[in-house]
Amino acid sequence: MTVWDALVGQRHVVETLRVCLGGRGMTHTWLFTGPPGSGRSNAAIAFAAAIECEQDGCGECQACHTVLVxxxxxxxxIRTERLTLGVDEVRELVRRSALAPVASRHQVLIIEDADRLTEQAGNALLKAIEEPTEHTIWILCAPTVEDLLPTIRSRCRQVVLTTPTDREVAEHLITAEGVAEELAWSAARASQGHIGRARALALHQDVRNRRRSVVGYPTSLTGLQACLSAAADLAESTAEEATTVTGEVDAREKADLATSYGVVERGRRPREYAPALAALEKAQKTRAKRRHLDVIDRGLMDLVSVYRDAIKLGTGADGELINEDIRPQIVALAELSSPEAQLRRIDAIFTAREQMLEFNVPPLLALESMMLALRVPRRSA
Structure with a gap:
């Protein structure tokens, strides 16, 4: 099994990168773009492993193994859970790029969230990629080329990843994860091409339960109280899920900080510890906020899938639904409202998404406004 086998539905990308490794088109700065879940980070890491491997990514040697782990x-x-990637982190990376490789011919520097670079951080990075050292290769990852400064993207060779098909995702789950065929197809459809999401849905019952709760909202939103309750439930459940993930990391980071300052051994806190702890807690708070928004965003995309299915039924389009397992509810939703009304509801979801991600509107407030816009008429007796 090579390092390329994990790149689901990206055969053209693999072929392109392998040609470059053979000496045709290799460059020092790369930009991997593609929609969420397409595998940008996986592709970047696989490419890095292939660069360090003497057999272009065999997947079995020490170089491949250490890169993958x-x-x-x-x-x-470099990856971040924060809202932005700051100049201090980039300057440290730039400093590292000037060093000679330790164990191989090339040093590979990957920025997974290049779209989160602040302007100052982007300018610091630009100076490094304008005149890269001979042994250094940069790989930047972002959803689209427009997410980076024009001066940066103009100096990169772009690799575009696409959304895998349901069949490609399902076959990967069956062969690589040993998932039963029916569950694999259900997870593939529900993930809408997001590999990580599909794997989570296929392997974890609690993830499937949370999604089932979210996609059950639309037909229940028949009154003011129902809408406000749904908004509160979504805000609370996503906050709990985010806290579960970040809480363990936060505790570990604080313990490591205390150890590094000798708090445990000395039994007292040195003067330098308080500002370091304050800086850490500030960073953790920012990360927790971003994680909560990411979890909410996933729920919003699940809601969009329900209205897309209702539009498909309302217009008589052929093909399976994304949410085939709740077809009766989708049928009911399509009967209650026209396709045009479903489109307006999708627009309301994206408005709420923009309010939270771009304009810092409190999640509960944005979700309450959204749920009211999603309200459906009651069934007549």
């Missing part, structure tokens, strides 16, 4: 000394991956 994140312990290769010459491959650095």
């Amino acid at each position: 994140g312990s290769h000394p010459d491959v650095t991956v």
